[in-house]
Amino acid sequence: MATETAPAPVVEKKKEPLFSKKNIRTLRDPLDDNNPITVQVLGICSALAVTVQVKPALIMALGVIFVAAFSNLIISLLRHSIPTRVRIIVQLIVIATLVTIVDQVLKAYMFDVSKKLSVFVGLIITNCIVMGRLEAFALGNKPWPSFLDGIGNGVGYGIILVVVAVFRELFGSGTLLGYQVIPQWAYNMGYVNNGLMMLPPAALFIIGLYIWAQRSWNKKLVNVS
Amino acid sequence: MEHLLNLLIKAIFVENVVFAFFLGMCSFLAVSKKIKTAFGLGLAVIFVMVLTTPLNYFILTYLLKEGALAGIHPALASVDLTFLAFILFISTIAGAVQVVEMVVEKFTPALYNSLGIFLPLITVNCSILGTSLFMQEREYNLVETAVFSLGSGIGFFLAIVLLAAIRERLRYSNIPAPLQGLGIAMIITGLMGMAFLSFSGIQL
Numbered sequence: 001m002a003t004e005t006a007p008a009p010v011v012e013k014k015k016e017p018l019f020s021k022k023n024i025r026t027l028r029d030p031l032d033d034n035n036p037i038t039v040q041v042l043g044i045c046s047a048l049a050v051t052v053q054v055k056p057a058l059i060m061a062l063g064v065i066f067v068a069a070f071s072n073l074i075i076s077l078l079r080h081s082i083p084t085r086v087r088i089i090v091q092l093i094v095i096a097t098l099v100t101i102v103d104q105v106l107k108a109y110m111f112d113v114s115k116k117l118s119v120f121v122g123l124i125i126t127n128c129i130v131m132g133r134l135e136a137f138a139l140g141n142k143p144w145p146s147f148l149d150g151i152g153n154g155v156g157y158g159i160i161l162v163v164v165a166v167f168r169e170l171f172g173s174g175t176l177l178g179y180q181v182i183p184q185w186a187y188n189m190g191y192v193n194n195g196l197m198m199l200p201p202a203a204l205f206i207i208g209l210y211i212w213a214q215r216s217w218n219k220k221l222v223n224v225s
Numbered sequence: 226m227e228h229l230l231n232l233l234i235k236a237i238f239v240e241n242v243v244f245a246f247f248l249g250m251c252s253f254l255a256v257s258k259k260i261k262t263a264f265g266l267g268l269a270v271i272f273v274m275v276l277t278t279p280l281n282y283f284i285l286t287y288l289l290k291e292g293a294l295a296g297i298h299p300a301l302a303s304v305d306l307t308f309l310a311f312i313l314f315i316s317t318i319a320g321a322v323q324v325v326e327m328v329v330e331k332f333t334p335a336l337y338n339s340l341g342i343f344l345p346l347i348t349v350n351c352s353i354l355g356t357s358l359f360m361q362e363r364e365y366n367l368v369e370t371a372v373f374s375l376g377s378g379i380g381f382f383l384a385i386v387l388l389a390a391i392r393e394r395l396r397y398s399n400i401p402a403p404l405q406g407l408g409i410a411m412i413i414t415g416l417m418g419m420a421f422l423s424f425s426g427i428q429l
Contacts, residue, residue: 123358
């Protein structure tokens with residue numbers, strides 16, 4: 001991230017550069033210190049069921065990044081004209097529209113993945129990450145930082161998703177992205193795929209252990225919640 | 226009749242919304258620190274679920290499905306609006322929750338005081354929208370939809386009350402500091418999910 005020193009094309013004099021230190025922090029914080037899943041405890045809902053294999057997990061992560069970034073941008077643009085009382089409904093409609101776009105694109109170009117993700121694409125709507133960032137960030141910040149915040153949180157979510165999926169696919173079926181990784185001679189010597197990894201509870205164990213590792217590493221996160 | 230009972234048991238135990246599909250995990254982990262609040266949220270979820278899923282069924286069948294609008298004008302017979310399902314489902318849920326909140330506040334203040342804070346939260350509980358989407362995907366009819374939504378609601382209620390009971394006991398145990406709170410709650414949910422796996426295959 002060396003771009004922070006290079007000032008982006010400045011339109012007005014007062015405007016801060018596109019990748020100022022503050023904006024970089026907005027983008028990077030959700031990756032570790034303020035990770036939406038392991039620290040803020042948001043968006044676990046629709047996440048775990050799609051992590052049996054890496055490919056659907058990646059697609060899901062891309063979908064969430066798209067929805068989080070653009071809903072943050074749109075709500076931030078509208079933030080002065082939304083009445084406070086009806087803001088939840090407005091937010092839900094914006095999110096639902098974006099999710100419908102994602103769903104239609106998936107159905108058109110990646111039908112097999114869309115079938116695998118089944119209802120979980122639709123559940124991005126109630127993914128607490130998206131709503132939570134709208135409430136906590138987009139309603140009080142300018143469009144560009146909000147956009148970055150959306151991307152950061154989407155990526156922070158995606159990392160966890162992919163980590164869990166890598167473990168589950170590698171140990172559950174011996175493949176990664178569909179390619180055989182664990183060699184045949186290992187099976188001949190008596191190695192067996194771990195059936196538990198294919199079942200829902202494995203995702204919870206992996207996330208629990210990830211949280212344990214992350215908090216042992218990063219002491220300031222202990223006792224956050 | 227037997228088929229419906231099967232569906233109910235499947236929705237409560239075998240395909241529990243929390244343990245098999247991870248729906249509603251956010252509130253499941255956030256509101257499960259005390260049995261009493263978990264109980265309140267569970268009841269509110271059952272209530273809203275039984276109300277909104279059949280409502281969404283009507284919207285789907287009489288507004289969105291291909292041919293549903295044929296009664297208005299023959300030219301509309303080939304219109305398929307199912308891509309609007311997400312927006313309409315979530316609007317129904319948000320609207321229904323708002324109405325329920327007002328009605329409960331007006332007529333039974335005692336119930337409102339015990340559920341009050343949880344009702345608005347339910348709009349973004351994934352298990353509600355999830356149940357509606359499953360209803361659409363699995364093409365249930367009206368009776369099946371009603372039974373399925375009741376089963377899913379009870380499943381969520383059961384799961385959250387159980388976890389709250391375990392977490393209340395957990396306060397007296399000696400857990401490594403980095404694992405406390407969220408970490409251990411995740412692992413316990415996983416263990417409970419394994420226990421619920423033993424229900425799979427049950428049929429009447």
